[in-house]
Amino acid sequence: MLEEHRKVLEEHTKILQQHSKMLEEHSRQLQEQGKSLAELKVVIGSMGRRWGSDLERTVLEIYRQALETKGIKPENIAKFTYEDVEGKYYRRGAKIEVDIYMHNDTTILIEVKSRAELEDVEWFLDKAGIVEKIIGRKADKLIIVAVNIDKDAYERAQALGIDVVAGAVIE
Incomplete structure (x- = not known):
């Protein structure tokens, strides 16, 4: 055993x-x-x-036709970047970036996203106000270009007068 x-x-x-x-x-x-x-x-x-910038360019190209119906040529959209070193327009050291289309007397601010959410819409509106102060002129139009946009973000953009160019509105 x-x-x-x-x-x-x-x-x-x-x-x-x-x-x-x-x-x-x-x-x-x-x-x-x-x-x-x-x-x-x-x-x-x-x-x-x-x-990041390559993706933005690609999204703008995908929606070229929709942008052209609004009178915008994607190749003429430029990146506007401003670093608020002194905090004159926003917070000290903040970097403000937006796409801008300027032609003749028209100024259009554009936000490009793969997916736009509610906070993106709110921030774009705030950012647009800051950029308008920096460049010394009011934007004629604000446009969000997104592959997808959440339904609440889409509705908020419409309520704020922001145009939306998107592939899909997501519930």
Whole structure:
């Protein structure tokens, strides 16, 4: 009987050793995956910053026809960037960015989004007011160009007089 217990104990010891080796290997793999995930986050963040303006240009091209019916040629839309170093128009050090279309006496401010949400609409209106002060003239029109826009954001934009060019309104 003692011999049987010894054999069972040896078997269990072997199994336990195998499980320990497996756990060590899994732990090593998890550490490697964690490191790879962290590296991937850095790469994606970097790509997002570089691709931001390219993505905006692509969205403007997708909706070229709709913009042209409003008298806007996407290739003539420029990026307007202002850093409020002294806090004269907004907060000190804030960077204000918006797309702007100026032709003859017309000034149109444009916000480009892959997905526009309610807070994007509200911020665009505030940002437009700041830009108007900076450039010293009132915008003739505000337009949000988005691949998708949330329904509440779309309704709010309409209520505020902001034109919307979008692929879909999402419930």
